[in-house]
Amino acid sequence: MVKTRSVSAIENGIVIDHIPAGQALKIMRLLHVVNSKQRVTLGLNLRSTSLKLKDLIKIENRLLAPHEMGYVAIFAPEATINRIENFKVSEKINCALPETIRDVLVCPNQNCINHIELKGYFKLEGSPSQVKLRCFYCEKQFERDQVEEICL
Amino acid sequence: MSKVLNRKDIISIRDLSLSEVNDILNFAKKIKVSPPRKYLTEKIIAHCFFEPSTRTRLSFETATLRLGGQVIGFSNIESTSVKKGEDLQDTIKTVSCYADLIIIRHPLEGSARLAAEISDKPIINAGDGANQHPTQALTDLFTLQEARGDLEGLSIALVGDLKYGRTVHSLVQLCALFNMRLFLISPALLSLPKIICDELKHKGIRFSFHSSLDEVISKIDVLYMTRLQQERFAQSEHRLFENQTILTCDKLKKIKTNLNILHPLPRGREIDKAIDETVYALYFKQVSNAICVRQAILVLLLSKS
Numbered sequence: 001m002v003k004t005r006s007v008s009a010i011e012n013g014i015v016i017d018h019i020p021a022g023q024a025l026k027i028m029r030l031l032h033v034v035n036s037k038q039r040v041t042l043g044l045n046l047r048s049t050s051l052k053l054k055d056l057i058k059i060e061n062r063l064l065a066p067h068e069m070g071y072v073a074i075f076a077p078e079a080t081i082n083r084i085e086n087f088k089v090s091e092k093i094n095c096a097l098p099e100t101i102r103d104v105l106v107c108p109n110q111n112c113i114n115h116i117e118l119k120g121y122f123k124l125e126g127s128p129s130q131v132k133l134r135c136f137y138c139e140k141q142f143e144r145d146q147v148e149e150i151c152l
Numbered sequence: 153m154s155k156v157l158n159r160k161d162i163i164s165i166r167d168l169s170l171s172e173v174n175d176i177l178n179f180a181k182k183i184k185v186s187p188p189r190k191y192l193t194e195k196i197i198a199h200c201f202f203e204p205s206t207r208t209r210l211s212f213e214t215a216t217l218r219l220g221g222q223v224i225g226f227s228n229i230e231s232t233s234v235k236k237g238e239d240l241q242d243t244i245k246t247v248s249c250y251a252d253l254i255i256i257r258h259p260l261e262g263s264a265r266l267a268a269e270i271s272d273k274p275i276i277n278a279g280d281g282a283n284q285h286p287t288q289a290l291t292d293l294f295t296l297q298e299a300r301g302d303l304e305g306l307s308i309a310l311v312g313d314l315k316y317g318r319t320v321h322s323l324v325q326l327c328a329l330f331n332m333r334l335f336l337i338s339p340a341l342l343s344l345p346k347i348i349c350d351e352l353k354h355k356g357i358r359f360s361f362h363s364s365l366d367e368v369i370s371k372i373d374v375l376y377m378t379r380l381q382q383e384r385f386a387q388s389e390h391r392l393f394e395n396q397t398i399l400t401c402d403k404l405k406k407i408k409t410n411l412n413i414l415h416p417l418p419r420g421r422e423i424d425k426a427i428d429e430t431v432y433a434l435y436f437k438q439v440s441n442a443i444c445v446r447q448a449i450l451v452l453l454l455s456k457s
Contacts (some may be wrong), residue, residue, distance in 0.1 A: 111281050111384075113262040117239050137262025138283055139164060141347045 007042060012095040013084050019076040021045050024055030029149050030071040030104055031064070038062050051078070058084075070098030074144055077128035097128050105133070105147045112138035119150055157452040161268040161275040164284045173329060174450045177294050180448035184441070189453045190220025198251035199225035200243070201278070202258040203235070207417060208278045208288065211442040212255050219447055224250060241270050248273045253454055256280075263374035274453040282316040282384055287449060288416050291442045293330075295434050296374060298441070299412050302350040307334040309368050311397050312378035312422055314344040318386070319416040320378055321348060328352060334359035335368040337397060342380070365397050370406040375399070375432075379420040400424040404432065414438060 019027060021150035024042060032039050041058040048054035064072070064081060072079050083091040102121045107114035114120050115138050122133040125141065134141045157172055182188075197216045201209050209227060216223050225247075226232050234243060239262055247254055248271040256264050257278040264277035264284075279285040297303055308327060314320050314336055324344065327334060334352070336344050336359060343361060352359050362368055369375075377399055386402050398421060399413070413422060415435040 107262075109261060111259075111261050113240065113258075113260040113266050113280075116260060117241055117266065134263065137265045138281070139166060139262070139265075140345075141350075 006090070008058075009087055010039075010041065010058050010060045010084055011087055013058065014064060014081040015089075016057040016059075016072060016076070016079055017054070017082060017086060018048065018051060018079045019055040019057065019072075020051060020078075021053035021055055023075045024057050026149065027072055027075055027140050028057060030075075031059075033057075033059055033062070050059055067098065069093065069095050070101065073128070074101065074124065074131055074133075075098045077131060080095065097124055097131065099124060101133070101137075104149055106150045107135040107138060107140070108142055108146050108148070109135065109138050109140050112140070114138070120147075156235070160453070161201065161264075161277075162286050162449055162453065163264050163268055163275065163277045165289055165322045166284075168286070170329045173290070173293070173326065176290055176445070176448050176452065177297060179452060180290075180294050180441075180445040181298075182442040183414065183447050183451075188219065188451065190445065192216060192219035192221030192454065195221040195252045195454060196250060197221050197223055198247045198254045199223055199227075199228045200247060200254060200256045200258075201225070202229050202256070204228065205257055205278070207439055207442060208257065208285075211439070212262050212276075212278065212446050215443050215446040215450055218443070219450060221450070225255075240266060247271075253293065253450065263412050276449060276453070279318055282318050282321070282381065285318040285416075286322050287446055288319045288442070289326050290324055290374070290418065290449070291438055291445045292319070292414055293326050293409075294415065294445050295438045295441045296412060298437075299434060300373070300410075303330040303332070305331055305333070306373045307333040307335065307371055308374040308376060309337055309362075309365065309372045310344075310376045310378070311337040311365055311399075313342045313380045314338045314378070315342040316381035317378045317416075320344070320376070323376065324348060324352065328355050328357045334355075335362055335372060337362045337365050337368070339363075339396075365399070365403065369403065370408070373408060373411065375411060377413065377415045377419070377422050379415075379418065379422055394415045396420075396422060398422055398424065399427060401426050401430070404430070405431070 028034050031058040039060040043056040045053045053143055081093040082089045101121050103119040105120045107120050125134055126132040131144045132141050133147050213223050244267045253274045255278050256267050258280055261281035261283035264280045268275040275285055310320055406429045410435050411432050413432045
């Protein structure tokens with residue numbers, strides 16, 4: 001049986017694998033690749049033995065800064081980031097959950113000062129499998145799926 | 153004075169340790185017994201009230217003046233540049249140039265925390281939306297300690313608007329520090345937010361929900377009444393007034409003889425005025441005690457600088 005790739009290989013860049021299905025678009029927006037000139041290959045709802053369904057993102061000629069890996073960890077705690085050089089995996093990086101996240105997510109509480117004056121600032125709580133975000137300002141705690149990214 | 157608070161601001165009860173709470177209560181007690189010297193001579197305290205207030209603003213002003221400090225500020229936004237569209241950050245940066253300490257009340261949650269983040273001067277949260285009102289909760293606790301002595305393990309019923317009442321949100325966190333048993337009585341739509349209940353659970357605090365005060369009135373040591381925060385209600389929630397608990401003397405037949413009734417005031421119709429004359433009512437003592445508690449906080453925050 002011939003095994004084919006669901007998503008084509010890249011020469012250099014990164015592959016973010018094992019993203020829970022449904023989270024890839026949010027991660028792409030947080031990494032600002034949606035409107036960039038970088039070539040991005042996206043796989044949605046791919047088969048996965050561990051997750052049943054997963055998303056996958058390949059970004060050519062791009063590395064992630066530590067804070068960007070933190071964004072991935074919040075929305076895909078089990079994800080692996082593979083660094084690709086000459087079509088081969090040169091490094092596998094497991095994401096670590098950051099302690100805080102600033103300026104990229106907005107507090108869902110409509111009565112929070114966050115909505116009027118500034119960008120979001122959250123403290124990360126809970127475990128990697130059950131990430132919760134507590135707004136630094138209004139002190140309310142949210143599930144990760146309740147929190148949206150700031151529209152730029 | 154032997155202690156100073158090892159923090160710049162008072163924003164949320166969540167930030168305070170039991171030891172810090174005890175330091176504030178003990179110092180307030182000293183101030184009440186023996187009026188302090190003019191700790192705040194040559195200090196300017198800004199009172200920035202973006203929302204209406206009677207007791208909090210006037211008690212902070214009284215506390216400041218009695219300590220020899222001077223007061224600047226505003227009691228509504230009509231006469232400020234907020235009306236011209238100035239944001240909170242610029243307002244606080246500006247006031248920080250004039251004052252040694254800023255007291256802020258604001259309708260949006262998190263506003264005091266934001267002020268503390270951008271100002272190098274101490275900030276006291278005098279109420280931020282439905283979030284926190286730490287100095288009121290400390291006043292409540294001080295009054296209760298004065299009446300009861302030991303706070304550990306008391307049974308307290310919190311009645312009314314537990315969803316939007318910021319004093320309740322601060323007070324339950326203080327009650328948790330003293331391992332109190334909480335009875336939560338409110339219409340279902342105005343119950344204590346889940347996030348606070350989860351925190352109580354996590355801390356091992358015993359609490360239960362009730363729809364009627366009659367279910368628990370014989371078991372409690374303290375009855376903390378609150379008004380419905382109609383200014384924070386959605387239009388659809390106004391019908392909740394129909395289910396409001398109203399405390400009248402006939403409800404006091406089965407109480408413990410040493411029950412204490414507290415209320416952060418202002419009240420709506422939830423406490424009949426006949427209750428004021430009973431030995432149980434402590435709410436005007438709370439008003440009076442607010443001065444020494446706020447004096448204590450001002451001194452403890454400013455004595456470092």
